[in-house]
Amino acid sequence: MRFFPYILKQTGRNLRKTWGTQVMTLLTVSLSVLIFSFFFLIHTNILKAGARLGDELRLIVYLDDEVVPAMQEQLKKRITDFNEVENIVFVSRQEAFARLANNLDQDRDVLQDMSPTFLPPSIEIFPKKNLKTLTTIKRFSDYLITLPGAQKVQYGQEWVERFGYFNSLLRIVVLLSAGLLVISTVFMVSYTIRLTLFTRHEELELLRLLGATNTYIQGPLLLEGLLQGLMGASLGLLSLFLLFSWIKLRFSGPGFLNLFDFSFFPPATTCTILMTGIILCSLGSLISIRKFLRV
């Protein structure tokens, strides 16, 4: 196949002729990928942290009275009708007392004068461990309080709500940076290819007269966009990895980062970001070819 060496040769010539703009485009693409992947990395880590924190999440519904087994089944059905849960545990007054005593361990003497039925019975609900649970837990809690005999519902309201708000905010930032990535890459690459077309206008016109095929003329321009995407996205991801490694090294030890296991993208996600960069840049290239190249 003698086709590829010619396409590569033409592409190399294009890159050399407009190298200044090419470097600017490469930096813009890299920066866009870096910004997007930075926020996306934080978002994915927050999701993971949310899932982990969700492991310890449970809702406790304090009841007025003990629940008889028949009633337990009814309550279970009403709870699972609203939301999927991992487990539902009914805790009687005595069980609650025994747990407390157990928790107090050596200080259990303080319970000596207390009646073993002074604690209210309760239902412990362990929701499914996913982020959806965290974001819908308030509604779930509002529902649980309407159950017959429910007195109070308790869970880590404050942190769950804060976590939910933070996550929503982060999701918006990720979407905005994704928009920035799409616009900047497509626009910049399209602009660069347009510049190449103007720089090589005379040559392309001559090639047309010499019988150059569309592939011969368009191939190098498409390849130019593709290379911009590949190199720009690689550079952006590499920068992010270096930044990530530096942060991990700098803030290792006891601290806020140890709250969750801060990790880099898995290979599949890295490849997806890389492919997205390539596709977007090729698209930018294609737009200019379609718009400005007459073949």
Place this chain on the structure above:
Amino acid sequence: MVELVKVSKVYPPDIMALQDISLSVKRGEMIFLTGMSGAGKTTLLKLICSLETSDKGLVEVAGHDLNRIKPVVLQRLRQKIGVAYQDFRLLPLQSVYQNIAMAMEVSYLPPATIRKRVESLLEQLGIADKRDKLAGKISRGEQQRVAIARAAANAPTLLLADEPTGNLDATITKLVVGLLESLNQAGTTMIIATHDQSIYRQTNHRVINLEHGRFTEPPMEP
């Protein structure tokens, strides 16, 4: 090889470049188009290489009606038509070698074949020493030879030359005519527009004179 039937071409607003001309050029034939400046020679060549389209009549090259030809077929056809333009159409910032080689590169010929062919053409036309010079930095006469070399490079089946000796002295003209003759003998059909009598006076090839967009006498079959 080339058929023109009642072809007319008008440039805006109302300049009649060609009027109802008919011409048949057989495969392997060499013809000379003569006439004063503005007679329509260049327009005729432009119609044959599909740089312009006719307003009336039929222009057929190698069996293809150029007014209806598909872009893909036209691309392939153009690879087999060598054109030496009057204004040369060279790329001034590329070397002489690159200017000639590009005619073959569009056909994806092997680099070794291209190198051999370009060097042979440069030798035949006496500009071997200009191989790596920028096309914009050589003389008009040398540029003209580069344009002819590019037209001849891809072993064309049809070669159109517009005033190929316009800027050349007698010695170099001989070299160019020699190259064109040898290509013709190898089977290339030639249409040469010129008003340099020295290159067609001694030949047996057809000479067709154009005046105000018409042939002064009907072109005879060879």
